Amino acid sequence: MGHPSLVAGLSPGPDPRFDFVVVDGEETIDTLGADIDARLYAIFDTIVLPEIRKSFDERRGVLSDSYVEDVSGSYEQNDSRLDILISKVPPEYGCSTESCAHRTVAVDLPPELELSHIRQVLFSIAVYENMGSGAEYDQLVDRIIAKASGEARVLFSEAANVLEDNKQELLEDGTAIERLLLRQYEDISRISVLFLQSEPGVSDKKPLDVVITSNSYYERSWSYYEQSGEEEPTPEVLQECAELGIDEAECSEIAVLEARRHQLPTDDDSAEQGNAAVDSIALIGIGVAGAGIAAIVAIRKLR
Numbered sequence: 001m002g003h004p005s006l007v008a009g010l011s012p013g014p015d016p017r018f019d020f021v022v023v024d025g026e027e028t029i030d031t032l033g034a035d036i037d038a039r040l041y042a043i044f045d046t047i048v049l050p051e052i053r054k055s056f057d058e059r060r061g062v063l064s065d066s067y068v069e070d071v072s073g074s075y076e077q078n079d080s081r082l083d084i085l086i087s088k089v090p091p092e093y094g095c096s097t098e099s100c101a102h103r104t105v106a107v108d109l110p111p112e113l114e115l116s117h118i119r120q121v122l123f124s125i126a127v128y129e130n131m132g133s134g135a136e137y138d139q140l141v142d143r144i145i146a147k148a149s150g151e152a153r154v155l156f157s158e159a160a161n162v163l164e165d166n167k168q169e170l171l172e173d174g175t176a177i178e179r180l181l182l183r184q185y186e187d188i189s190r191i192s193v194l195f196l197q198s199e200p201g202v203s204d205k206k207p208l209d210v211v212i213t214s215n216s217y218y219e220r221s222w223s224y225y226e227q228s229g230e231e232e233p234t235p236e237v238l239q240e241c242a243e244l245g246i247d248e249a250e251c252s253e254i255a256v257l258e259a260r261r262h263q264l265p266t267d268d269d270s271a272e273q274g275n276a277a278v279d280s281i282a283l284i285g286i287g288v289a290g291a292g293i294a295a296i297v298a299i300r301k302l303r
Helices: 026-058 134-165 167-174 217-227 235-244 253-261 268-283
Strands: 006-012 067-076 081-089 102-106 118-130 175-184 189-196 208-212 294-301
Touching (some): 006 026, 026 102, 026 118, 026 167, 167 175
Parallel strands (some): 189 294
Antiparallel strands (some): 067 118, 175 294
16 A cells, blocks of 8 residues: 555547547557557656656756655657656745756657557656765666666556457447556556546446456566666665665665655654655545556547
8 A cells, every 4th residue: 555656647639639539449459558568668768767867967956855755747749748847845836947846858759659549648756755965866866767667667568458458348339538547556456447428427337447466566577677687786785775674685776765765754854744745645636545556547438
């Protein structure tokens, strides 16, 4: 149980006048699945995450020794624009773009990565860390980027699997997909698919709810990093694992980041910052939604 580590909200419909995509054949589902599993992951890993790293580098003076809550933003394919906001707690109300650690980036997307059915991607990467300074700051940024990449690989792959596994149901009655909300938690994978009529609040189908417990995020993330040739933990990482009570066999930068994320600040000022982080999350409606991937596909039917 806890806050999601990675959230991605996908808005289908290549034309902004139509905020949905009609599932009118298997090819639509196959293309949408490829959008998410292959092209979207490549955009996230090769464009979004490097730009997030650049934001951390450029805003080092603002973020060092500060408590960072999350990294959020959006990618707009039609406008070729990427927005990134690194949120620290407490926020600086009325701050300028520089002190807010906000950037807008023009994206030169390679043709092979152009999304066929998705026009907008909203994302949020949980941090909940005191960033420190110097080498500590750099190491933490490295861990945030590596963890987000591994989680995105799992999250987008599972979302594509849900579309494939439920292909026949999606093909019934002219279903139109309005939105996909993907959430990556730590221990299990959960995918929910919601069917809605064109009239709000009316539905004649129960939502699909898929919970994957035998192939958890940790199992898949370790497999991902092994296949990627992850190096052995450094002496510094091993020392940090020992201080955090992490077994040497399970020691990695990702494991350290997970353990540190669950440690609340101990001094009064830091505690207030931690409480502010929790309160702000609740206000924007994330809350404690349970563990796993929750991929919620809001669907309506066309008359």
